Amino acid sequence: MKIYTKTGDDGSTGLFGGGRVSKSDLRVEAYGDVDELGSVLGLARPALTREASRELLANIQSRLFDLGAELASTPGRKIDLGAVLRIDDESVMELERAIDLAEMPLPALTTFVLAGGSPGAGWLHLGRTVCRRAERHLVRLAAVEEVRPEAIHYLNRLSDLLFVLARAENHAAGVPDEPWLGRRGR
Numbered sequence: 001m002k003i004y005t006k007t008g009d010d011g012s013t014g015l016f017g018g019g020r021v022s023k024s025d026l027r028v029e030a031y032g033d034v035d036e037l038g039s040v041l042g043l044a045r046p047a048l049t050r051e052a053s054r055e056l057l058a059n060i061q062s063r064l065f066d067l068g069a070e071l072a073s074t075p076g077r078k079i080d081l082g083a084v085l086r087i088d089d090e091s092v093m094e095l096e097r098a099i100d101l102a103e104m105p106l107p108a109l110t111t112f113v114l115a116g117g118s119p120g121a122g123w124l125h126l127g128r129t130v131c132r133r134a135e136r137h138l139v140r141l142a143a144v145e146e147v148r149p150e151a152i153h154y155l156n157r158l159s160d161l162l163f164v165l166a167r168a169e170n171h172a173a174g175v176p177d178e179p180w181l182g183r184r185g186r
Contacts, residue, residue, distance in 0.1 A: 017074030026141040031071035033134035034155075038064040040130050044123035049172050053120075053165050056098055060158065063091060067151060071138075075145050087154045095157040102161070102168045109167075112180040117170035124166035131159040 012020040013028060021027060038061045045054045066085045085091075115125035135155040141147055170177055 015074045016069065016072055019074045026137060026144065027071060027075075030134060030137040030141050031068045033130060033137050034064050034068045034071065037127060037130045037134055038068070040123065040127040044120060044127055047118075047120040047123050048169055049118070049120060050169060053102075053169065056165075063087065063154075067154065070148075070151070071141075087148070087150050089150060089153075092150060092153045092157050095154065095161050099157070099161050099164050102164045106164070106167050106171055113167070113177040114180055115166070117166070117175040117177060118173040120173070121166040121169040121175070124162050124169060128159050128162035128166065131155055131162060135159065 007014065007020075008023065011023050013023050014020050015027075041057045041061050041064070045057050048054050048057070063085070067087050070086060115129075116122050135152065138147060138152055138155060142149075142152065167177055
């Protein structure tokens with residue numbers, strides 16, 4: 001089977017379960033952002049010094065693939081997606097537990113911090129911003145089509161986790177978070 005089908009040459013794409021939508025459709029924007037986030041996390045993983053974070057991100061990449069498959073499905077149709085796991089409340093709680101665990105050794109946050117620091121932290125901060133964009137597009141989609149709230153909750157928690165993991169990566173690398181100085185720094 002060839003990778004190219006030419007069916008998207010007209011600016012449309014197929015959904016799981018049938019039907020085609022414009023490549024500029026909100027649904028496509030949302031699952032495209034989720035796909036982009038998975039790619040950014042794939043770049044982040046080898047840059048991380050913490051093995052636990054690398055393993056966690058590998059798991060999250062798989063969950064993002066699950067979410068992308070769900071979002072790429074025809075709305076309102078019962079579709080057997082095989083091995084795809086639906087994001088649920090337990091998925092959200094797993095992220096919350098990971099946030100709590102990663103945050104324990106970190107110094108208290110007393111100011112906003114600038115994105116960056118170690119290379120791994122920089123990739124995680126980039127992932128956080130892509131995650132926030134995916135969340136915004138998913139919220140926009142939910143305003144016009146049914147979207148399970150757990151999917152939105154998952155992306156919201158994931159952006160928090162990526163922020164904490166970036167701080168943890170800097171901490172492990174001995175790189176202090178750089179505080180935002182506001183007007184003081186100008």
